[in-house]
Amino acid sequence: MNLLNILDKLSDDQFFTKMTSRSEGLSDIANFGRKAAIASIPLGLGSFMATSAKAETTTTASTFSAASALTDALQLALVLEYLEDEYYRTGLATTGLIPSSDRAVFQQISKHETAHVAFLKAALTSLEATPGAKPKFDFTAGGNFQPFSDYKQFMILAQAFEDTGVRAYKGQAGNVASNKAILQAALQIHSVEARHASQVRRMRMNKGWIELKDGGNMPAATNAVYAGEENVIQAGYNTSTLFGAAAGSASFDETLSGSDSAAIAGLFIA
Amino acid sequence: MDTSRRNFLKLSGVGLVVAGLAVVGCRDDNMDMPMNQNVFDLGKGDVGILNYAYALEQLEADFYTKVVNSFYSGISMVEKQLFTDIYNHEVIHRDFFKAAITAAGAMPTPKLEFKYDGVDFKSRDSILATAKALEDTGVAAYNGAGKYITNLDYLVIAGKIVSVEARHASAIRDLISPGSGAFSGDDVVNANGLDVAKEPKDIVMAAGGFFKTPFTWKEQGIG
Numbered sequence: 001m002n003l004l005n006i007l008d009k010l011s012d013d014q015f016f017t018k019m020t021s022r023s024e025g026l027s028d029i030a031n032f033g034r035k036a037a038i039a040s041i042p043l044g045l046g047s048f049m050a051t052s053a054k055a056e057t058t059t060t061a062s063t064f065s066a067a068s069a070l071t072d073a074l075q076l077a078l079v080l081e082y083l084e085d086e087y088y089r090t091g092l093a094t095t096g097l098i099p100s101s102d103r104a105v106f107q108q109i110s111k112h113e114t115a116h117v118a119f120l121k122a123a124l125t126s127l128e129a130t131p132g133a134k135p136k137f138d139f140t141a142g143g144n145f146q147p148f149s150d151y152k153q154f155m156i157l158a159q160a161f162e163d164t165g166v167r168a169y170k171g172q173a174g175n176v177a178s179n180k181a182i183l184q185a186a187l188q189i190h191s192v193e194a195r196h197a198s199q200v201r202r203m204r205m206n207k208g209w210i211e212l213k214d215g216g217n218m219p220a221a222t223n224a225v226y227a228g229e230e231n232v233i234q235a236g237y238n239t240s241t242l243f244g245a246a247a248g249s250a251s252f253d254e255t256l257s258g259s260d261s262a263a264i265a266g267l268f269i270a
Numbered sequence: 271m272d273t274s275r276r277n278f279l280k281l282s283g284v285g286l287v288v289a290g291l292a293v294v295g296c297r298d299d300n301m302d303m304p305m306n307q308n309v310f311d312l313g314k315g316d317v318g319i320l321n322y323a324y325a326l327e328q329l330e331a332d333f334y335t336k337v338v339n340s341f342y343s344g345i346s347m348v349e350k351q352l353f354t355d356i357y358n359h360e361v362i363h364r365d366f367f368k369a370a371i372t373a374a375g376a377m378p379t380p381k382l383e384f385k386y387d388g389v390d391f392k393s394r395d396s397i398l399a400t401a402k403a404l405e406d407t408g409v410a411a412y413n414g415a416g417k418y419i420t421n422l423d424y425l426v427i428a429g430k431i432v433s434v435e436a437r438h439a440s441a442i443r444d445l446i447s448p449g450s451g452a453f454s455g456d457d458v459v460n461a462n463g464l465d466v467a468k469e470p471k472d473i474v475m476a477a478g479g480f481f482k483t484p485f486t487w488k489e490q491g492i493g
Contacts (some may be wrong), residue, residue, distance in 0.1 A: 028427030115463030170429045173416075177425060180417040187413045187432065189463035194436035194453035195465070199444060207355060208441040209434060235427060237369045238397055243358040251359040252430040253437075 051228050066178045071129040073172035078120040079265055082134040085113040094148045095162035116189055138270040155204050156214050161220045167256035172238050211246040224264055228254045310380055312487040316421050317376040324367035324379050326411055329480055330360040330404050331385045341393045356438050384483040398446050405439035407477055413467035
């Protein structure tokens, strides 16, 4: 695999205006229960239900090759981007949901998520992997949310999705590090999600950054998105020493394992 | 390729006078000038990258220290808190890198001196514009340096920091252009939805106007 070719392709805007044909014959992704039965997990999430957390890489004990870890990471990212893309499209198309003063923000976010879906599909294709098909989403999470009839809830889930995305990408860094072009692209997507997260948080009267494990006026159902963010030890350095735990914990964002990321996404898959 | 996005790094937009780049090697004249034997080199491999990050965090910490030590007049409570938070984070980042580099048994970048020609610390607009440039530079620097890191633990650390810098950048940009797409604007995010990523050489050249203390990073072709 010629890395320079991939880098060229990935940075060639024209490459991505070509439509990537969706692979025929992929089985319908359905029946993903919230208990996350491995057998019914959509393509892209299945491999993550058994991996361990933190600085995730393939180990000798794993059955996955580095190439598999790389494409698995991208498939997971693709599922998250499918989710966000459909979420914002639906929100923007729902009459009377998003106030006109907020539309520009969500249009910008939506535009990026759509681009991310296309980019990841092309990246997978360039690695000779078949991009997973879009799952059927249930943004009510089984009736627990009404994001398309209640703008406050729309914002809550938007914040949750963006903060999850940041952690999920970060958690996959080790799995994509073997391919420098993909690693850089992943970093470049990851920082965009962080820009999104900061904006949505601040629109909800939160700080753009996460202090301790408090999502900021978020329902308990989203606790998993923030669990671990209270960490103040970074490579043995205590980030709370100078200005306290809130500032210390906010100065570094945390990773989410592939399985934890998949579990959160899975809540919203029908 | 992405020439339209290079402009954010041209710090002329913030009224800076880049009068004589401090970074050795950016001069295109005078090849006969003897090299200052005391100029610090960032180092090799991962150490070089950690020292690079440390140098940039020193810059940010220095800038925000000046901001919080004398807030621009009329600053709102929200903005005061925001700048205090960012200051906190950058100082923590700076101290983290010094500790990490030392713990790795390597020589950390010395305490650098900075200059802010053209920056008016009494002006909200000037502060915001400079903060925006610094934060976007930080994001681009980390995004472009990641591929050079060999120790995966350091890569994760870099990842944990860059997203915070992006949160900062987003907030600053929104303060400048509220309610718009500027938080994640087309000037930094391309048609593929990718944020800027810049090579160390480009970052150091672009940010050169802020650095008073020269340094080199020979492994990356700087100086």
